[in-house]
Amino acid sequence: MSRRWIQNPNRCADEYLDGIQDFIEFACSHNPGATRIRCPCRRCNNTLWETIENVGFHLVRNGMIETYSIWKLHGEQLDHASSSNATRVANVETIVDPNDEVMDIIQDAFPFASTNINQEGEDDVPTPIDSAEFEQYEKLLKNANQELYPGCESFSVLTAIVELMHGKIKYRMSNLCFDYFLGVFKRMLPMDNCLSKDHKHAQKVLNGLGLGYEKIHACKNNCMLFYKEHETLDKCPICNESRFKTTSHNRTTKIPQKLMRYLPLKPRLQ
Numbered sequence: 001m002s003r004r005w006i007q008n009p010n011r012c013a014d015e016y017l018d019g020i021q022d023f024i025e026f027a028c029s030h031n032p033g034a035t036r037i038r039c040p041c042r043r044c045n046n047t048l049w050e051t052i053e054n055v056g057f058h059l060v061r062n063g064m065i066e067t068y069s070i071w072k073l074h075g076e077q078l079d080h081a082s083s084s085n086a087t088r089v090a091n092v093e094t095i096v097d098p099n100d101e102v103m104d105i106i107q108d109a110f111p112f113a114s115t116n117i118n119q120e121g122e123d124d125v126p127t128p129i130d131s132a133e134f135e136q137y138e139k140l141l142k143n144a145n146q147e148l149y150p151g152c153e154s155f156s157v158l159t160a161i162v163e164l165m166h167g168k169i170k171y172r173m174s175n176l177c178f179d180y181f182l183g184v185f186k187r188m189l190p191m192d193n194c195l196s197k198d199h200k201h202a203q204k205v206l207n208g209l210g211l212g213y214e215k216i217h218a219c220k221n222n223c224m225l226f227y228k229e230h231e232t233l234d235k236c237p238i239c240n241e242s243r244f245k246t247t248s249h250n251r252t253t254k255i256p257q258k259l260m261r262y263l264p265l266k267p268r269l270q
Contacts, residue, residue, distance in 0.1 A: 003069040011060050020059045023071065024052060030075025040068050043101065102159045105209060106140050136207075143205055149193035157194045161202045168199075175199045217243055217256040225260060 005019030027037050039050040041058035042065055050058065070076055143158040155163070164185075168178045179198045186195045196202040217226040223238040224230060234243050234252075245255045 006064050006066060006069060011063060017060070020056055020064075023059070023064075023074075024056055026071060026076075027055075027074040028052065038073050040064050040071075040073070042066075046073050102144055102156070102162055105162070106137070106144060140205075140209065146194060148195060149190045158205065160195060161205050165202060165206060214262040216260045216262055218258040218260045219243075220257040222258075226256075 003019070005013075005015045008016045008019075010016060023040075028034070031037055036049040036051055037055060038044075038046045039048050039055045039058050040046050041055070041062040043062045044050065044058060045065060046068070140158060143161075144156050146157045147153075148155040148157055148160050164178075164182065167173070173181075182196065182198060182202070186193060186197060189195060196205060218224070219226075219236040219239065220241045221236070221239050223236050223241075226233055226243055230237075235241065236243065241257070242252065243256060245253050245257050247253060
C-alpha cells in the first residue's frame with residue numbers, strides 16, 4: 001500500500017482524502033471493536049487517543065506525521081526486510097515544534113501577513129490592513145518570538161500559553177484551578193520568566209487570535225438580549241425587568257442580572 005499521500009501538502013486532494021480513508025479502514029481492521037485509536041496527526045503525535053471520526057478530522061486539519069509511514073502503533077506487523085527501516089523511522093520521528101504550530105495559527109488568523117508579501121514581478125494589489133488588526137498581529141508576533149525565559153528554546157511566551165490553555169479546556173479545568181497551577185509554574189520557572197500570572201492575563205494574550213468571546217447582557221427571564229437595537233435599554237420591553245442588579249438600598253448598579261458569552265464562529269473555523 002503506497003503511503004506517498006502522507007507527504008502531499010494539499011490535504012483536500014483526492015489522493016490525501018483517500019489515503020486517510022485507507023488508514024482508518026486499516027486501523028479498524030487491526031483493532032476490531034475499538035471506539036478510540038491513537039491519533040497520528042502532527043498535533044496529537046500518536047500520544048492521544050481519539051474517536052475514529054475525530055482522527056479523520058485531525059488528519060485533514062493538522063496532517064499526518066510525515067515520518068509515520070509504517071503504522072506499527074495501529075497493528076502493522078514488520079518483516080525482517082523492513083525492520084531496519086522501521087528502526088530508522090522510530091529514531092527520526094519527532095514531535096512537531098510547537099513554536100512552528102503557533103506561527104501557523106497566527107498566519108491562519110492574519111492571512112494578510114502572507115498575502116501582502118508578493119513575489120517579485122507580481123502585480124497583485126496588497127490587501128488593505130486594518131490598523132487595529134495589524135497592531136494585534138504585531139503583539140502576537142512579539143509574544144511568539146519572545147522566549148518564555150532567557151535561554152529557553154522550547155517555548156515562547158505565546159506557545160506556553162496556548163499549550164496551557166489547551167490543557168485547561170481539554171480537561172475542563174476551572175479558572176480558579178488554572179490560576180493556582182499557573183502560579184505554581186511561574187514560581188518554578190526562573191525569576192525573569194514572562195509567563196502570565198493568571199487566566200485573565202493569559203486570555204488577553206490569546207484574544208488577538210480571535211479565540212475570545214463577547215459578553216452580551218440578557219434579560220433575567222430570558223426574554224431577549226440587550227444587543228444591537230436594544231443595546232441602550234435599561235429594562236426588558238417584554239417583562240419590564242431591570243437589566244442591572246440593585247443593591248439593598250434599591251440603587252441600580254452596572255452589573256447585569258444575566259450575561260451571555262458569545263463565541264464568534266468565523267475565527268474558530270479559521
